[in-house]
Structures are given as structure tokens and as C-alpha cells.
Amino acid sequence: MVVIRTDRVRPEGAESDPGLDFSGIRTEFALPDGFPAAALAEAERAVAEGVDPAGREDATALPLVTIDPPGSKDLDQALLLERVGAGFRVHYAIADLGAFVVLDGALDAEVRRRGQTLYLPDGNVPLHPPVLSEGAASLLPGRTRPAVLWTFECGPDGEPTDVRVRRAFVRSTEQFDYEGVRASFDAGTPHPSVAALPDFGRLRRERAADRGAVELQLPEQEIAPNGDGDWKLVVRPRSDVEAWNAEISLLTGMSAAEVMLDAGVGVLRTLPDADDGAVDALRRSAHALGVPWPAGVTPAKLLADLDPARPEALALFVDATRLLRGAGYTAFDGKIPQVSTHAGLAAPYAHVTAPLRRLVDRFATEVCLAVTAGQEVPDRLRAALPLLPGLMGGSDALASKVDRACLDQVEAWVMADRVGQVFEAVVLRADDNGADVFVAQPPVMGRCAGEGLREGERVRVTLVEADPGRRKVAFARL
Template structure:
């Protein structure tokens, strides 16, 4: 879902300079491509359950081809049964081979507005390994039973053959739910999703509903900068992924071997700062309420909520990966999730998921974790942290470039803005039309309030945008 009031950049612009600046690869080494082609002829992984009778569906952004997950949510008495099929990259990637080495170097898929830099060759990521509709595919099938409150009662997983029956997108699914005509495979998703989201707040999970800027092509060589609004179905679908990742974490912790996504408890100073912003913006913070409950109760359309979300990003600093083998890790929990958690649901797009999945398959199958997996565990945290850092820089550079493009001919104009963060001589503001986050000069900027700003710089070459505050009083 995208907000109205889009703004476009000029013609003939692309993101090639950013690809060059960050050294993003243009293609795969020939040896890796040969291995990918050979993998199409001999799928690895041993015997598989035939689960092609399950009416699984995928839910992704429109046009997506790298489909990692397919879901089916059913009623089971008063509770629920979730079938969650995950693309099985272990079936295609030869451990220690040229392709394995290349995907370790890449770490994850990089998403740029003018095309992706995939983790795996597209013959796999958009073809033989992707859970495309009406295609029989190797997968790792999780089955999770939940009670009437959404609590996990039991789970199992194994290698299977699956067939997705439909490729759905968030906007059409949301529309069908509102119309009362949901796809039968996900008719129970809203109820389970709401239950799991309520449980997340009780666990202390932190969710930030900051405006998601999106760059999309428009016309011949032009770009549109919009705010993408998150549909409810995205949150509910994400809860299924989180549910699976939490089960995976428990499997690995119990076996004392694996790799977790971890985040330490928030620094007390970060919590104190959140209290300060809430007080300054007039947001009520009930006695004994956790940050998770306060954030969950905010209206994302209100300006003070945006300031609190930005302040709450400090609660999530320090995320990383913890690998362990033979001993229980010192840190097991992810404070943002409110529970132990592992990445296992996006192996087409993220390196670590393949290894976490292999650990879970071995442990639940009563087998030893493969030696090639154990040998890789110590290096995975470093590889993933490096690729996460690079992905963040690439995303920010693309947004900075698009913001400079759409504002290049508007220097001197005034805009309405919301103050996201204030410092001694300036801060950060969000301009809704066009949707831009940038620095703003001015003393005493009122966090969480609307002000008027003037664009003073939109440097396309340096990818830099900045504003000055107009006047000295906030706009009510």
C-alpha cells in the first residue's frame, strides 16, 4: 500500500554509481553459475515427504519472484495448525563448492530500486528454488500447532515436496479480507496474527511503525518517492515467520548447537531517553507500562508517535548473531522479539538461514549436525554482520539519492515537517510531501511537533538534503 501525493525525479537517472561505490558484484563467477545449473539436475537432501496436497499460498510484494515462504493456516479444534514451507537451499548448494563460497561472500540479497543483487543465481532464486505457483518444489516444511490463545503446543519439520497454489500480494489480500472474501488458505491468519501480536507486546517485543520510504520507477528514467503503508496482513504474516524462528531457536538452544539472531536488553539510558521524549511530546506512559506496551498503543499517524518511534530505535542497537557449538550461548534472547529467535525463513535472500535450518533438521531428525555446518558456525556472525551493515548503507544511499533528485529544483521552497529528533543546534525532520527524512538547522526544535521548514540544500552529486526552520514556533 502506497500513500498518495507522489513526487518524481528527472529522466536518465539510475543507481549504477551506488553499485560501483559499494563494490556490488555485477554477476556470479562462472564456476558458481555452472554449479547452479548442475544443481537443477540433481536435487540434494534425500527422501522427502509428498506434501503437494497442502493448499499453500505465498504472500509477497507484487512482482516478487524470489519466494521463500508458503503458508497455510487451518483451524484445529479451538486452536490453529500452521503449515509453513520454506525454500530448501540445502537441496541446491553444494557445501564448500564455488557457489557456497560466493554466497558466503555476498551474505544477503541487496535490493536497489533498479534491480537486485541476488544472493543466489536467479536460475535458483527466481526459478528452481523459488516457491512459484503451481510448481513442485523441494522445501523444508514446518508444522506448528497453537492453542486457542496462539501459544505453541507442538511443532515438527522435515524435508518435503510442496506446491504453492497461488501467488498473492499484500494489497490484494488486505482487500479480500476487508471484503469478507479471503483466500481459504489464509482465512484464519487474521485471528492467529492478532493473538500472536498481542502476545508479542506481553513479551516486550518492540515494533516501530516508522514511515517506510519507497523508490519506484515512474515513466522513462524517472523515479517516484512515496511512503509505503504497512497493511495489517503484513504484520500477521510476519508473526508466522517470527513464530517459526522462535521454534527454531528453541531447537538449537536445547541441542546446544546453532546460530541465533540476538539483541541484548536495552540500555537504561535508551529507555530513559524514550521516557523523556514521551513526556516532551505529551504521550501518556502509564505506571509500570513497558516500552513495548507504550509503542504498541501509539497511533502511527500522529506526529508525536513518529518522534517516539525514532527515539525507540536506540532500544534496538546492538543486534547481532550468536553462534555456539557444545555450550549454551551467553546471550540467547532477542530483546526486540522478546524471546530467543533465529533466522530460518528467508534462505533465498539471507545466508544464515540455510545453516540454521540444517541444524534444526538434524536435531529434530535425531542426526548429527553436518560437519560442514558446524565448521561454518564461527564465521557466520561476522559474515552476516558485514552484509547487514553494507545493506543498510546501500539502502540509505539510494534514499539519499532519490531525495536529492526529487528536491533538486525546489531549493528555497517551504514545507510542513515533523521533528523526529532534536539536538542542540538542529535535528532530524520528516517532510510528508514529498516523503523525505533529513537534517534541519534551528535551535530548540520541538520533538514530535509540526514545524515549517525551508529547503536550503539538495545536492544531487553529494546525495545531501538539508532544511532550515522557518520562524520559531511550532505549527499546531
């Protein structure tokens, strides 16, 4: 399994060859190319009318900043991290879509139909009209915006001792990207709002390891314009800044889950614990790959300590995906669900930090706001909760298919004129009919024919097929 990352925003001036665009994928999956008139009119009306300030805290003095991929316009989160004595205070502002989207209105109906933003290399298919997602609801720098503001008081161990959530107005002061923040840390000149991020991020990652959270350090294939009118594949390792920043989002999602579980109503992101058979199979794979697994070491700890640059580690990470199968959404009202945790995080968890890009976040956030304000969760909101697992499951499946199709398409384009060439590869997963292999340069995954292929083995392979029409790449062992 290889994770795909496509550019969230098409770089200015990047034009693809008409024969190398993704229109075929858009057509195949019937992706919308606009919004219904009623939904668009509702969004524009909400922007024109503005946001009611009643009951909304003025937090515009907080020097919040955003950290996103370069060129991003749909900014869901803004951050301020401060040291307080031996501990930390974290302010995390989330775009407030509830301030613009009328429950059960025309826009709400269209957003439910879409489920989430789909990212293709030549442009996205947004969840909300750009007037909201890239405009009035986005936490753009220098703009006063409505937000849902989470504040965490955390001890020296990084664990929260107090959590508050409320509606507010905020004003982001800077828009950063991951590489820029990393460079500022390297130079010893971090922005004051994120200067404590390395210490806090490392603490939270230690707590995750202590809980038994499973992290698979798989290579990430990224599709990017190559400057010649077509596309290239690159592997972008996940940076430590990105990992630290993600810990703030995870902290918020885990806190939101606790709020909803305490109230007995909400919607969680859930993943059942892996059964003994999956763990036993992983142990057999580790043994076959020559990866020592000491007694008493959990799968999470074993995986966390592996060097992702080693081929046997890469193969074991692929095998470990079996531990993370079955993720979904679970709505509940009055009775705590049997499965209320996310096994990959080893904690209850909810999606609340990306409402511009994901449907469920708006609903979970509204539940948290009502509960923490001591109010009843509105009936119409309660009525929507049971629908969300199905809506999100469908959109997740579509997003996965679109991502895979885009990656397969670019792999076939990149390799089309290299049939017959020989490549160095790592065997990821083998069976009686061959194996899935990963070629590092260019970063391509494909099916490989051949006997005796062993997981984690380095092999030389010949490219025997690269068919852009079928989006297929195939290799054979030398």
C-alpha cells in the first residue's frame, strides 16, 4: 500500500497537455463540475449577510498562524501554542461552517451528497462553493473570520488538564507551509506562535506510543507538474513539522470524542481492535523478514522503532495495514456504541478539524458546542447523525478510487516510454501469482510476475507493460 498525495492547488502557470489531463477520471466517476444554483445562491447569501456576533467571543487579538501545503486556500485550522509555566496552552481555531450552512437547506443537501473535497492534480472538487471554502469561511491571513476555538491547558507531559470550546471571531496573522516552518526552526528563528511546537509535538507523539497508537511509515507518492506541461511522481517524506502539527489535530479530535461520549450523543471515527489472527500474521511476517520482535513489545512499539529506509521495514509496514482494516464512522444517541475507539490511535476519536473539506466535522462540532454550552442537541442535528456513517463511507470510497485512478494514470504516463528498461525494486507483498513491488526511481508501484519472490527482498525487474489507456503498469523479475 502506498499513500497518494496530490497537490491541493494547481500551481500558477502549470498547464497540462490536453492528452495528459484528468478529464477521463472526472467523467468516469461522474465528478461534479459546479454547484446547483440553489446551493450556490444560499452560500452567496450567507456571505452577504455576514455572521451574527451574538454570543461569539472576540479572539482576534490571538496571534494565530496556519500551517498548510504551499498554495492552499481552504484553510481549516489556525494555531497558537504557548508555554505556561512547565506546561502548555494550545489555541486551535477551526473554520466555522455552521455559521454559513443552514441545516437541511439547499447547500446542506449538496454538501451531504458530496461528503468531502476530492483533490485531483489538475484541480479539486470542493465540498463547499469556493466563495466559502476559499473565501469567507477560510482562515486566510489578515482576515477576521468566524471560528470554533478550542483551548487546551496541558501539563508538562502534554496531557490536557482543561479543555474549552466556543464560537469566536479570529484573525490569523501568518500563513506558513511545512518547509518554511522547518527552515525557521533550523535557523533558530521560529515564529513565536509555534516556537513550542517541537517540544509539544514530541511529547504528544510519546504519549501516542505509550497508548499503543500504530503509525505506518509508508512512502508517500506525490503527483506534481514537471514544468513541461505534464506530470511527475515524487516521494515526499513526511516532515517532523507535519507530524507535530498533526498531533494538535489529533488532540482536538480525541477531546471532541470524549465530550460526545460523556454526553451520550455524537459521531465518532472508529476502528475495531485487530484480532489475534492479524497480529499473529504480522509476527510471522516479521520473522520471515528477519525483523526481531522481542517478547512483550507491542506491534505499535515494534513499528515505531523500524527504520523506514530499510526494505524489510517497508514490507512489514505494508503487512501491518491488516491491523488498520475496518475504519468507519459510528453515530450514537443515548447508548454508547460497542466500538467507541480508534485502534490506530488507541483512543476515542472524532473528526472535527477539517469542516471545509469533510462533511462529518461540521456535525460533530455542533454537537460539541451544544454539549459544552449546557444546551440540548437540536432535534434536527440529532436526526442527521445516523445518516453520516453512510454518507462518509460512500465519499471515502469514492475519494480512494479517485486517488488511486490518478496515481495509476500518472504512473502509466511516466513509464509509457520505458518498457523494456530494468529497475531496482522492493517486494512489498508476495503471493503464488507474483508480487506487488515498489520502484524507487521513479516512485512507482506495480504488479510483478515471477516465482520465489519474497517480501522485503530487493530485486531487479523489467518493465513489461505501461498502458495509459488501462492505467496499468506491470513488471517481470529478471
